[in-house]
Amino acid sequence: MPMTLARLRQEPALRLRVLAGHDLLDRPVGWVHVSELDDPTPFLEGGELLLTTGLRVDADTDFRAFVARLVDREVAGLGFGIGLGHDVVPVGLVTAADEAGLPLLEVPKRTPFIAISKAVSAAVAADSYAEVTATNAAQRELTAAALTGSGTVDKGVKAR
Template sequence: MPPTLASLVHHSALKLTVRAGTDGLDVPVRWAHASELADPVPYMEGGELLLITALKLDAEDPETMRRYVKRLVGAGVVGLGFAVGVNYEDVPEALVDAAEGEGLPLLEVPRRTPFLAISKAVSAAIAADQYRAVTAGFAAQRELTKQALNDAPEGLLAALATQLDGWAALYDASGALVATAPEWAGRRAARLTADVERLRERPAPASAVVGSPDGDGGGDRVELHSLGTGRRPRAALAVGTAAALGTAERYAVHSAIALLTLTTERSRSLHAAEQRLGAAVLRMLLAGEPDHARAVAGDLYGELLDAPFRMILAESTSASKPFGADASLVAGRPLSADADGDPLGQLAEVVE
């Protein structure tokens, strides 16, 4: 997980002390930044721990501190570190009261702790968190690849759902639901068909975030992603989680998209190749070259017939009547449903 103010307070080498805003210590810290500007807000992005010595601030004036802290909170600053023993021997009470009033965590930084040490600690924690995310992402990619090779797509969806601690669903080119994991997610995934249809109308690759597909308070955050390399999607992937995806989960989703796209395109290519092969085998049979046809087909279509054969098509004259109810004749015998209601079984007996 990313560093928090609490993790910095517990860092044994920094010796930080909490002076205000104890309820906000679990907020993640995106960066630590030192600034002595009277108004550093234009240079903040949000999520920072701001480090100051109050070189250009009247930190003992309550009104000045209230305005200063209020602007920091409005800019998304998550914490304020005040170095004592530089311009002030102690943290001014006006600053403590202002931080407590706005709920902004205020950390006392001892003189022996340089701001650079705090910045390094934050940077190291962020790097370690990113490394863990990348490592977890690669592990997920290996597992998804193995499942795609051994049991696609159901195994891949199951592995993805486990990685996300949520659920996953696959839709075909028409928007129909193909598979879900776990099985209980089928009802939720089925209610997304309208969203999948809208996604299919957009050029690939496309993605969308939708709310919970059910009305029972599940609160799923659902992402839809199109699959395919052409302009028209050939399939779609849906993933549902309780919260926004983290870095490791994002790696897993991107790996699943790539693998499912590869599987979809490969299946399409194989289907086209099988169609061309079947047409070629049929031409050889019609040309009276059964040996060549058998050699080309191999085991793809089973055993090819050696001798000519006949095909019989039996059709009822009325779709509303049982097969044979109109006393259709085959070989001079009336054809009607047998005791089991299977007209094809009687047809086979008559033909034999």
């Protein structure tokens, strides 16, 4: 089962809080990327949870343009770490994310970004393992059907 923002939010050790996009948490998270760039989109493929501490963000930041670039790149969501550059997630960012339909998660200072990355990585690895296991089981079944000469697989599928 792919990692989603909802599943990630349910990990109690991460202590993530949803600030925007509450109804969009079923989005799958393919990977996690950390960036403090004004425009990280050239380094994204889509489907990522982008994490930032907002070190380059101030009162003059155009949050609507920033969020629009992330939405256009089809990121899964944005995680904003508080406690370093900002005590709270900037209100302008929350508003822009809410208006654009971008899930926004508050990441408390005591939650290391690497913990979020590890949770997503473990889910990606589990999905890959499940896919390989299912493929191997199907191949074993087809091989057994071919060797016994029955021409059928346990599930009633005729082998050619």
